[in-house]
Amino acid sequence: MSYEMVIGLEVHLQLATASKIFSGSSTAFGAEPNAQANAVDMGMPGMLPVLNAQAIRFAVMFGLGIGAKIGRHSVFDRKNYFYPDLPKGYQISQFFEPIVAEGMFDVPMPDGSLWPIRITRAHLEEDAGKSVHDLFPGATAIDLNRAGTPLLEIVTEPDFRTAEQAVCYLKALHALAIALEISDGNMAEGSMRCDVNLSVRPAGSDILGTRTEIKNVNSFRFVERAIAVEFERQIDILEDGGEIIQETRLYDAERNETRSMRSKEVANDYRYFPEPDLLPIVIDDQYIESVRASLPELPADKRRRFIKDFQLGDYDAAQLANDRSTADFFEATVALCQEPKLTANWVLGDLSAALNRDECNIAGSPVTPELLAGLIRRLADNTLSSKLAKQVFEGLWAGEGDTDSIIEQRGLKQVSDSGSLEALVDAVIAQNPDQVAQYRAADPDKRKKLSGFFVGQIMKASQGQANPQLLNPILMAKLASDD
Amino acid sequence: MMQNVIGASAKTQLSLLDRGEISAVELVTEHLQHIRRHNSVLNAVTEILDESALAAARAADAQRASGEHKPLAGLPLLHKDNFCTRNITTSCASKMLADFKPPYDATVVSHLHTAGTVTLGKCNMDEFAMGSSTESSFYGPCKNPWDVTRVPGGSSGGSAAAVAAGFAPWATGTDTGGSIRQPASLCGVTGLKPTYGRVSRYGIVAFASSLDQAGPIARSVEDCAMMLNHIAGEDPLDATTAAIDCPDFTHGLSDDINGLRIGLPRQYFGSDLDPAVAVLVHAAIAELEAAGAILVDIDLPLTHDAIATYYVIAPAEASANLARYDGVRFGHRCADPADLQDLYQRSRSEGFGEEVQRRILVGTYALSAGSYEAYFKKAQQVRRLIRADFDRAFESVDLIAGPAAPSVAFTLGAKNQDPLTMYMEDVFTLSVNLAGLPGLSLPAGFTEKLPVGLQLIGRAFDEATVLRAGHRYQMMTDWHQHRAPMISGVSS
Numbered sequence: 001m002s003y004e005m006v007i008g009l010e011v012h013l014q015l016a017t018a019s020k021i022f023s024g025s026s027t028a029f030g031a032e033p034n035a036q037a038n039a040v041d042m043g044m045p046g047m048l049p050v051l052n053a054q055a056i057r058f059a060v061m062f063g064l065g066i067g068a069k070i071g072r073h074s075v076f077d078r079k080n081y082f083y084p085d086l087p088k089g090y091q092i093s094q095f096f097e098p099i100v101a102e103g104m105f106d107v108p109m110p111d112g113s114l115w116p117i118r119i120t121r122a123h124l125e126e127d128a129g130k131s132v133h134d135l136f137p138g139a140t141a142i143d144l145n146r147a148g149t150p151l152l153e154i155v156t157e158p159d160f161r162t163a164e165q166a167v168c169y170l171k172a173l174h175a176l177a178i179a180l181e182i183s184d185g186n187m188a189e190g191s192m193r194c195d196v197n198l199s200v201r202p203a204g205s206d207i208l209g210t211r212t213e214i215k216n217v218n219s220f221r222f223v224e225r226a227i228a229v230e231f232e233r234q235i236d237i238l239e240d241g242g243e244i245i246q247e248t249r250l251y252d253a254e255r256n257e258t259r260s261m262r263s264k265e266v267a268n269d270y271r272y273f274p275e276p277d278l279l280p281i282v283i284d285d286q287y288i289e290s291v292r293a294s295l296p297e298l299p300a301d302k303r304r305r306f307i308k309d310f311q312l313g314d315y316d317a318a319q320l321a322n323d324r325s326t327a328d329f330f331e332a333t334v335a336l337c338q339e340p341k342l343t344a345n346w347v348l349g350d351l352s353a354a355l356n357r358d359e360c361n362i363a364g365s366p367v368t369p370e371l372l373a374g375l376i377r378r379l380a381d382n383t384l385s386s387k388l389a390k391q392v393f394e395g396l397w398a399g400e401g402d403t404d405s406i407i408e409q410r411g412l413k414q415v416s417d418s419g420s421l422e423a424l425v426d427a428v429i430a431q432n433p434d435q436v437a438q439y440r441a442a443d444p445d446k447r448k449k450l451s452g453f454f455v456g457q458i459m460k461a462s463q464g465q466a467n468p469q470l471l472n473p474i475l476m477a478k479l480a481s482d483d
Numbered sequence: 484m485m486q487n488v489i490g491a492s493a494k495t496q497l498s499l500l501d502r503g504e505i506s507a508v509e510l511v512t513e514h515l516q517h518i519r520r521h522n523s524v525l526n527a528v529t530e531i532l533d534e535s536a537l538a539a540a541r542a543a544d545a546q547r548a549s550g551e552h553k554p555l556a557g558l559p560l561l562h563k564d565n566f567c568t569r570n571i572t573t574s575c576a577s578k579m580l581a582d583f584k585p586p587y588d589a590t591v592v593s594h595l596h597t598a599g600t601v602t603l604g605k606c607n608m609d610e611f612a613m614g615s616s617t618e619s620s621f622y623g624p625c626k627n628p629w630d631v632t633r634v635p636g637g638s639s640g641g642s643a644a645a646v647a648a649g650f651a652p653w654a655t656g657t658d659t660g661g662s663i664r665q666p667a668s669l670c671g672v673t674g675l676k677p678t679y680g681r682v683s684r685y686g687i688v689a690f691a692s693s694l695d696q697a698g699p700i701a702r703s704v705e706d707c708a709m710m711l712n713h714i715a716g717e718d719p720l721d722a723t724t725a726a727i728d729c730p731d732f733t734h735g736l737s738d739d740i741n742g743l744r745i746g747l748p749r750q751y752f753g754s755d756l757d758p759a760v761a762v763l764v765h766a767a768i769a770e771l772e773a774a775g776a777i778l779v780d781i782d783l784p785l786t787h788d789a790i791a792t793y794y795v796i797a798p799a800e801a802s803a804n805l806a807r808y809d810g811v812r813f814g815h816r817c818a819d820p821a822d823l824q825d826l827y828q829r830s831r832s833e834g835f836g837e838e839v840q841r842r843i844l845v846g847t848y849a850l851s852a853g854s855y856e857a858y859f860k861k862a863q864q865v866r867r868l869i870r871a872d873f874d875r876a877f878e879s880v881d882l883i884a885g886p887a888a889p890s891v892a893f894t895l896g897a898k899n900q901d902p903l904t905m906y907m908e909d910v911f912t913l914s915v916n917l918a919g920l921p922g923l924s925l926p927a928g929f930t931e932k933l934p935v936g937l938q939l940i941g942r943a944f945d946e947a948t949v950l951r952a953g954h955r956y957q958m959m960t961d962w963h964q965h966r967a968p969m970i971s972g973v974s975s
Contacts, residue, residue, distance in 0.1 A: 044585065045575075046686040046689065087812060088807045090803050272855075273859055276800055
């Protein structure tokens with residue numbers, strides 16, 4: 001039998017407010033343990049939460065960015081459970097009336113298509129602190145620096161059918177958060193954490209199977225792998241005639257497996273009730289419109305604009321638009337060279353490969369838009385072949401100067417005058433009489449294939465500098481002329 | 484001279500200071516000695532702050548000598564022990580916080596400190612403000628100065644008893660379901676629960692956050708108004724404080740009450756009310772009528788339902804508010820916990836008293852899956868109806884009058900074995916908290932030498948009218964000037 005997976009995602013996005021959601025403590029990452037926990041964060045007696053207006057604004061920006069409804073009247077609730085790193089014994093969250101209500105979101109897929117998914121809700125809450133179990137033998141240490149950091153929890157309907165869709169959604173969400181500047185999106189520091197709800201069912205069925213929840217997966221790659229192994233695990237159980245237990249699981253990246261954390265039977269009853277220390281959040285049209293007016297261009301809009309204005313393909317447009325700094329780099333380069341398609345190819349191709357190779361982000365790229373535009377201009381005016389351009393690019397990357405000076409230094413100018421090209425062709429023909437004879441004996445459609453040998457030899461002889469467009473007719477004519 | 488100081492109002496004591504007839508050091512010393520002499524019997528004060536009080540008094544005298552001084556410089560004050568006081572034990576009369584010294588002052592405490600008052604000590608109370616008799620205190624019960632075999636009421640029983648005994652001219656209290664007004668009634672002093680949102684809750688150890696409100700307990704309405712002036716107002720540290728202007732509450736106190744419409748809820752004068760108390764409350768209301776008020780019979784049909792409503796909402800909020808006392812960061816921690824579960828269970832079982840544990844259990848139950856709809860949500864709905872009842876009543880009246888407590892002070896141990904009987908103590912006060920309204924309790928006479936209180940309830944944020952009517956009554960009567968035996972007994 002073939003199975004399909006049904007996935008819903010819950011993402012915890014850490015909002016990039018300067019201070020915590022209910023106190024004035026800093027949210028900066030990496031301070032000494034408990035240096036950024038004040039009396040409110042520690043849940044000291046008599047302390048009261050005071051709402052950070054920036055967190056509200058960020059949540060509304062996100063809601064508008066993802067095309068969801070904004071809750072005009074939303075409330076905070078207390079989620080009650082005991083844990084040493086939860087100082088008050090309850091987490092302030094939103095359960096009954098979230099600040100962002102339902103919406104639809106189009107996930108851009110690698111083939112350029114869009115996968116529509118439903119957003120259930122997004123709500124504000126405070127993060128807990130951290131329990132550190134391996135610092136002191138026999139004791140657990142508590143670091144409350146993270147306690148009270150604002151989180152936006154974004155919940156989807158079970159609308160994903162492949163791991164790829166889930167990962168593309170996460171990447172789009174990440175891109176949106178960065179574009180809106182509401183999160184630093186630093187996955188390694190936990191700024192975006194994902195819970196995966198997954199069930200399987202026979203392909204084509206419309207009945208949902210029992211789901212498991214994989215908690216706190218914190219990289220795109222791990223999400224993909226966790227989904228794959230959990231999918232297999234559930235299928236194996238069903239194939240063996242077993243039943244899936246509804247439970248919370250943990251993904252162990254080292255062993256590439258999911259493990260049971262706790263089953264539903266012992267799950268907490270969170271006893272949600274409205275938080276009496278905070279007033280309801282009332283949002284009016286005027287506020288929403290003022291936030292809307294301040295929004296930067298969103299990745300989806302950017303994608304559409306790139307397709308329309310630059311005639312880019314869906315895939316290239318999505319790849320460029322998804323990352324704000326990549327998009328900015330692309331647009332800056334195009335503005336200088338007026339060659340959008342070549343620029344897209346270079347940004348997504350050689351530049352992206354070099355950035356990955358040297359673990360560099362595009363904002364710190366040694367090849368600036370100015371340098372890349374210079375290269376592309378020389379490609380466009382046929383000074384460089386694409387092969388030569390790659391060599392020039394390596395020079396640019398190594399900081400050897402601009403395109404023209406690298407061409408000069410390395411002597412990489414493309415050979416385009418017909419006299420030199422003819423001399424090259426003549427020499428190669430003279431050096432390879434057997435291949436010439438073979439060529440001339442072949443029928444026309446085989447000749448095309450055989451001509452590649454001569455092009456290769458000429459490129460080798462010219463150290464890649466022969467202009468292929470001009471070379472070709474000369475070569476064809478010479479091979480044919482002595483027929 | 485000194486014998487007149489103990490038991491004198493804050494206003495009187497302040498004028499003595501202002502006229503230089505007494506120094507702050509003399510005034511504070513006299514009160515500290517008085518507390519030392521009688522607190523072993525009364526148990527109204529859990530910590531006496533001799534050293535810091537005398538230092539503050541000396542500073543106040545120096546300030547007054549320099550010519551420029553804070554408005555209340557040198558005036559003694561006591562705080563209920565659920566107000567956080569920086570570096571001073573704030574126990575809530577619980578073993579859980581017996582060693583807790585907060586690194587901050589409550590907003591009310593810092594306002595009164597800024598005004599120049601001198602804190603003499605912290606007052607006994609029901610544990611975590613849960614109770615109506617101050618018998619659930621970890622430090623043992625507080626006694627009523629009018630009869631030390633009786634309770635002072637609660638939960639601000641220590642504050643009310645202390646003021647009645649002349650330990651200080653005034654004290655702070657908190658009122659979640661009647662905890663200022665009922666003890667004020669039982670101790671023959673004047674107590675005001677302001678409108679919810681009028682006074683900051685920052686730094687007050689939370690019991691039930693949507694109901695808690697701080698206010699003054701004093702010897703007169705004038706004193707209550709004077710303290711309210713200093714503690715009221717929006718606080719950026721408490722999101723539930725209201726951005727509503729505070730008038731000078733002492734201004735216009737003596738204006739007449741001609742034509743003021745006073746509503747008498749039928750439900751406040753039924754079988755719940757001790758007949759002897761009813762007689763005195765009716766007499767007090769007749770005085771107000773004589774002063775020009777118009778009496779109107781009204782209905783508050785949900786008065787009785789307020790008890791059940793309150794005893795769902797308050798414990799539910801408390802169950803969450805008290806979850807932070809887990810033995811991890813502060814407060815009592817059990818010895819040698821075997822594991823996390825053991826740490827939680829024993830720290831909390833050892834640290835909390837019986838009534839606190841009962842309310843945590845009730846509140847946890849009311850919020851749990853399967854009970855939320857039937858209890859907590861239903862209670863919230865009834866709460867809205869109770870508010871609507873008051874709104875409707877205030878369309879035809881300016882003030883509501885009735886008893887503050889169903890009876891006079893009862894004997895120690897009489898009600899603390901039966902929680903439901905104890906909960907009835909607050910039948911006339913609970914609904915005022917549920918509706919968030921201001922309520923004043925003031926002495927209205929004595930039966931069998933025990934004080935009886937009159938309660939005046941006003942519109943939200945209309946403390947001014949409540950205080951004006953109360954002051955008018957005190958201009959016509961002297962019940963508030965009667966002194967408990969403890970005061971006259973110490974005259975030297």
